[in-house]
Amino acid sequence: MTTEDRTMKRIEAAIALQHAGDADAARRRFTEIWEEIAPDGDPFHRCVLAHYMADLQQDPRDELDWDLRALDAAASVTDDRARRHDSSLAIRGFYPSLHLNLAADFHRLGDVPQARTHLAQAREHLDALHDDGYGQGIRSAVQRLAGRLAEEEPTAPTSAER
Structure with missing residues (x-):
């Protein structure tokens, strides 16, 4: 039996805000979650959140920082962990x-x-x-x-x- 991934649900809700055009609300939510999960949280969560947070940055240097965080976190994600979120990943x-x-x-x-x-x-x-x-x-x-x-x-x- 799999347990619900509450952190991923929160990240997905922030992504939905981003896709709906509410960048400020998405940025706030991502920031709240990031403060809870970084630097030692689940690397899958950190990778996904940083990947989407990068797109919300106004300054290209900040975007680069978030994209580097996503890549760094991806290095610690296993296929098994990714598949726990979606079996096709x-x-x-x-x-x-x-x-x-x-x-x-x-x-x-x-x-x-x-x-x-x-x-x-x-x-x-x-x-x-x-x-x-x-x-x-x-x-x-x-x-x-x-x-x-x-x-x-x-x-x-x-x-x-x-």
Whole structure:
């Protein structure tokens, strides 16, 4: 018999507020929960909360901090723990999104080398995604960011410039 995960229910309620457009209320709820669960709480809770809290940040450096917290917590989540929340989950499937978010954060902050590093790591895990709307959305976002980063590729000098 599984027990109800009250913390996850609270996180999901905050996510619902976020999706409904009430960013301030979602941020307050996430902050309350984070204060209860960090730094030693369930890494699955910390990963999910930090992943969503990052999207609510106004400052790209704050968003990066939350995305790094999500990635750090994911390293301690087991497949068994993820499946206790949803039987279809595997933690490897979190990594494309986590690294994509970090790549986007670093790109916004002007750190193109770090953006490329995390984009490469996102690509390494794309095979963990299902061929569904979510997986297709992540793959498309990876391609879009790759295109933007390619446009910023330094070009070799032409013979006229040498």
